[in-house]
Amino acid sequence: MLSREQILNKVDIEIKEIAVPEWGGNVFIRQLTRAEQDEYLKRQYGETRLKTDAKARNQEISSVNIYGHDTFICVFGVCDEEGKPLFKREDMEALKKKNGGVIGRLAVEIIKFSGMAGDVPVEEEVKN
Numbered sequence: 001m002l003s004r005e006q007i008l009n010k011v012d013i014e015i016k017e018i019a020v021p022e023w024g025g026n027v028f029i030r031q032l033t034r035a036e037q038d039e040y041l042k043r044q045y046g047e048t049r050l051k052t053d054a055k056a057r058n059q060e061i062s063s064v065n066i067y068g069h070d071t072f073i074c075v076f077g078v079c080d081e082e083g084k085p086l087f088k089r090e091d092m093e094a095l096k097k098k099n100g101g102v103i104g105r106l107a108v109e110i111i112k113f114s115g116m117a118g119d120v121p122v123e124e125e126v127k128n
Contacts, residue, residue: 028081071107
């Protein structure tokens with residue numbers, strides 16, 4: 001049986017190379033960590049909050065909808081051959097100016113590679 005230390009010390013994030021002919025070459029992508037997947041799903045579906053007064057007479061429902069999901073995925077999933085991210089959070093705005101089809105395709109590949117296909121409707125275009 002695996003020990004706690006063996007599990008926590010195991011490097012289990014895989015990397016693969018994919019072609020991006022529109023950019024004239026290949027890039028590496030990596031699987032997202034559970035924390036990155038959770039942050040992505042929270043961004044995609046937002047948070048719904050219910051505020052109510054003490055007697056539950058006045059209720060207010062608020063939710064958040066954030067766009068730029070595909071660029072978010074690319075910031076975390078596009079990496080070098082060692083798995084280190086190529087982009088930073090502040091690169092999201094610059095990535096939004098790139099070809100939307102390419103960014104969307106990379107995001108779908110990262111989502112599938114991360115085993116999130118059941119969590120996210122990858123057939124639908126990711127919001128840009």
